[in-house]
Amino acid sequence: MMRPIVLSHLKAGGESSAALAAPGRLSLTYGQLRALVARTHRQLAARGIGPGDRAAIVLPNGPEMASCFLAIASGLSAAPLNPSYTKAEFDFYLSDLRPKLVLVEEGADSPVRQSALDLGIAVAELHVAEGDPAGAFTLWPEEAASTPPSHEHEALVLHTSGTTSRPKVVPLSQANLFASANSVATALALSPSDQCLNIMPLFHIHGLIGVLLSSISAGASVCCTPGFNALRFFTWVDETQPSWYSAVPTMHQAILQRAERNRELVARSKLRLIRSSSASLPPAVFNALHETFGCPIIEAYGMTEATHQMASNPLGPGKQKPGFVGRAAGPEIRILDARGRSLPAGVEGEVCIRGDNVTAGYDNNPEANAASFIDGWFRTGDQGFLDEDGYLKISGRIKEIINRGGEKISPLEVDDVLIEHPAISQVVTFGMPHKSLGEEVAVVVVLVEGQKLVLSDVQEFAAGRLAPFKIPRKLVVLDEIPKGATGKVQRIGLAKVLGLTETQA
Structure with a gap:
């Protein structure tokens, strides 16, 4: 039986089988990945870094981010951070996490360097040689004997989103990662013949576990893109012919918006399944994905x-x-x-x-x-x-439930009704301040190209489908719905972001 540590999952793939890929680059085999991981552990050990220590990773999405995470999480604790953070944000997260090392792209001009300097934290660059396969890197020439972690050692540490309070630090053990990767791989029946096209950010749990580690645990491969890009998505699918991809609902909706003009590429695709997680997938979007791609749509939580x-x-x-x-x-x-x-x-x-x-x-x-x-x-x-x-x-x-004068309204219920409107491409329902009721129902929408919509249209459509107290009293039309770094919509605080104050309610 495998030991419940991340390192055990790296043994699943065949020596010459592809582990990590990227558009236009040579693939990194499982044999090369295992050698890279072992070498990285020895290099870290030479600087006195190992199990029980944290290393912050500040890298752009791509194969090096993926391989670096696997190397760090399998030997110590990985603390992936959004590379687009400001210096003030890096100051906060590094102070909170107290890593022994910060890993950055070679030559990268990131404010994390100054933050680390101010806090006395060492910075190391990933050296990538020209012509190396996707994900190959080295840190420094010094090496020493390394010790593998136990199942109780921390493997990953992340912050909660902190929408209503100071973000909380979530430590996850080697056993936690081992179990969750197995659960995803089992649910999706992943095998060495699968390849996932990763469009999720790799500083977030969805991409790290739901895509990357679950695939590696099954001996499958991951094609690592620079991140979600609706304009390039269909080209990537056509070039790499993945068997599945995973995304948040806003990404699926953006993909559907461009599917009609990419019908030939869709017809050539060989997707075995499409996965959705991190937010509720409206049934209308579920059905549209199934009709467009003709494969199972697996919503997860x-x-x-x-x-x-x-x-x-x-x-x-x-x-x-x-x-x-x-x-x-x-x-x-x-x-x-x-x-x-x-x-x-x-x-x-x-x-x-x-x-x-x-x-x-x-x-x-x-x-x-x-x-x-x-x-x-x-x-x-x-x-x-x-x-x-x-x-x-x-x-x-529970914190997003709208309380309109004592009547409790689920934003998801309103979303699921309004997304059926022929003029609406995307919709998010949220609570906005109201002087006497406490909260009122508001919606922000993105329209189908060429369509127009006013509040009375929305209210007329909702009448008969929703109880009167659930019908929106405010409509905001935007070209794009405000989202967090992972593509998720934060309903809490959306009224403030949109400038909807109590006096306007």
Whole structure:
């Protein structure tokens, strides 16, 4: 039996089989990847860095980011950071994480260098030789004997999004990563013949575990792009012929917008499945993806504290339920009430989890840990229910539920109705301040090209489909919906971002 550490997953692929690829570059084989990882561990050991230490990774999306993560997470703890952060942001994250080393691209002019200098943290560059295969790099010539980590050692550390408070530090162990990667690979029936086209950022749990480590654990390959680009997506699919890709709903919607003008490339594609996670996928988008690509659409449910995956729709004809995030696929899932009592099928409550992929707790935050765990169950902060077949329906983040004069409204329910409007391409429902009601229902939309829309059109369409108190009272039309760095929409705070104040309600 494999030891539950990340290093064990790197043994899955054949010596000459492709592990990492990139458009227009030679592939890195599993044999080369294993040699790179072992060499990197020895180089780090020569500087006294090993299990129990953290190394921050500040690299652009691509194969070197992927291989660097695998090398660091399999020997110590990886702390991937968004390379587009400002110096003030790097100051905060480096101070919070206290890494022993910051890894950067050779010659990169990043403010993280000054942040690390100010904090007394060493900086190392990844040296990539001309003509090297995708993902190959070296740090320095010195080497020493290295020690592998135990299953309890930290392998990855990330921050929560911090939409309503200071971001919390989420440490994830070697065993957490091992278990979650296995869960994704099993749910998707990944094999060495699979190749994923990665368009997700590799400083986020979705791309790191849901795409990269799950593929490596199955001996499959990952084609690492520079990041999501709707204009280049179909060309990448045509050139690399991946068997699957994973994305957030806003990315899927952008892909669908360009699918019609790329019908020939779509027809030539060989996608075995399409995966969606990190936010709710509207049933209309689910159906459009299935009609366009003709393959199963697998919606999954994940979060950082669960090392990504918690639930997934099964593979197989007719086993996916649009609007549901699937069955438990990793940890146990239970719906609990406010007192921690288990609720029966069909009854809405808080989604709670426990299992091998769930973090043991936030770093140096006893208050958050006390609030987040109840009788060994982690409270996700999501509201939902399990149906009679064990499929999970998410009705929204508890903190995102709109409270209109005591009436509780799920933004996802309104989204699912309005996305059916023929003029609407994308929609996000959120609460905006109201003097007497507390909150009012507002929506921001992106229109189908050439279409026009006013608030009365939206209200007329929603009438009969939604209860009167759920019908939007404010419409904002934009060319693009504001999103976070990972492509997710942050409903909390959206009214402020759009300048919707209480006096305008």
